[in-house]
Amino acid sequence: MEREIIDFAKRIFKFEEEDAGFFKIGNIYLVIANDMLSRSSDFPPKLSPKQIGWKVVTASVSDLAAMGAKPTHFSYSMGLNRADIPIIEELMKGIKEALDFYNMEFLSGDTNEAPELILDSVAIGFAENLLLRSNAKVGDVVCITGDLGRSYCSLLYLLGRVEEIEEKILEKFLKPVARVDEGLKLAKLANSAIDVSDGLSKELNLLANSSGVMIKVYEDKIPIREEVSEFCISNDLNPIDVALNSGEEYELLFTVSKDKLKELDFEFSIIGEVSKGKGVFLIGKETRPLLPGGWEHFSSR
Ligand SMILES: [Mg+2]
Structure with a gap:
C-alpha cells in the first residue's frame, strides 16, 4: 500500500523518487529528508525513550547520507498522548545525543496531542555532488x-x-x-x-x-x-x-x-x-x- 501512495504522490506532485528532496542554491544542493516513525510500527516496547530519540535522527540522516549530503540541521514534529509525557525528557536527550554525534543543530519543533507517539523528523544537509538512485551504469x-x-x-x-x-x-x-x-x-x-x-x-x-x-x-x-x-x-x-x-x-x-x-x-x-x-x-x-x-x-x- 505504501507503494501505491508514493505512486499517487508522484502523479500529483510530479517528482523523481529519491532518498531525499533537493534544490540548488548557487553551486550547492540543499537536501531535505523526512522520516516519520510511530510507536506501533517502529518502536518495540523494549526500546528506551533515549534510543527512540537517537533512532529518529538516524533514520532521516541516513537518507541524507544516501544522497551524499552533509547533515547540518534538524527539526521535528511530535504527536503524543498524555501517557507519553513522562518519557519526553529522555526522548529529547536521545535526539540531542544524536545531533551532537552527527554534528547537527536543532532548528525547530512542533508538538500536538495524538492517539500514539509519532515522531516526524526533517534532516537538512548540503551536497556539492548529488548521489542519486537513478544513475547506476551498466558495468558498475x-x-x-x-x-x-x-x-x-x-x-x-x-x-x-x-x-x-x-x-x-x-x-x-x-x-x-x-x-x-x-x-x-x-x-x-x-x-x-x-x-x-x-x-x-x-x-x-x-x-x-x-x-x-x-x-x-x-x-x-x-x-x-x-x-x-x-x-x-x-x-x-x-x-x-x-x-x-x-x-x-x-x-x-x-x-x-x-x-x-x-x-x-x-x-x-x-x-x-x-x-x-x-x-x-x-x-x-x-x-x-x-x-x-x-x-x-x-x-x-
Ligand atoms: Mg532511503
Whole structure:
C-alpha cells in the first residue's frame, strides 16, 4: 500500500523518487529528508525513550547520507498522548545525543496531542555532488557498506518471538549509525546509492528500476556476520532471507565503476554487478528473480 501512495504522490506532485528532496542554491544542493516513525510500527516496547530519540535522527540522516549530503540541521514534529509525557525528557536527550554525534543543530519543533507517539523528523544537509538512485551504469559493481541481518534478528527478540540474542547483534538495532562519511566519499566516486531502510531486496529493486538496469547479486557475497548466521541456524531461519529482508540497517547500497573501487577507503563488500536489462536476480545454486520483499509499511494490514 505504501507503494501505491508514493505512486499517487508522484502523479500529483510530479517528482523523481529519491532518498531525499533537493534544490540548488548557487553551486550547492540543499537536501531535505523526512522520516516519520510511530510507536506501533517502529518502536518495540523494549526500546528506551533515549534510543527512540537517537533512532529518529538516524533514520532521516541516513537518507541524507544516501544522497551524499552533509547533515547540518534538524527539526521535528511530535504527536503524543498524555501517557507519553513522562518519557519526553529522555526522548529529547536521545535526539540531542544524536545531533551532537552527527554534528547537527536543532532548528525547530512542533508538538500536538495524538492517539500514539509519532515522531516526524526533517534532516537538512548540503551536497556539492548529488548521489542519486537513478544513475547506476551498466558495468558498475554493486556494493554495500557494513553487514546485514542484525536488525531483523533484533526485532524478533524485541518483539518477544525469540528468547535469547547476543549483545553484538542487538547493538546495531538499539543504536544504529547512519553512514554519513561514506556517503560524502561516495558522492565523489560512486554512480548511484540508496540506503537500506526497508531491506536489501526492496532497495535493490528500487535502484534497478529507477536506473533502468538489471542487477545480479551473488548470494554468498552478502555480508552476514557469524553471530547472525548462528542466530538464524538456532532459530530455524535462513540467514540469506534474513539479510535480504532486514530493514532499518541504514547501510548504503551503491554502484561504482570498477576503476574507482580502489579509492574507497572504508569497509564495504562487492555483492554483484549492473548489466543491461531489468529486474534483480539472485545467484546462488540456481538463479532466481529477487522480488522486493523487505518491510513495507501497511503491508500487514
Ligand atoms: Mg532511503
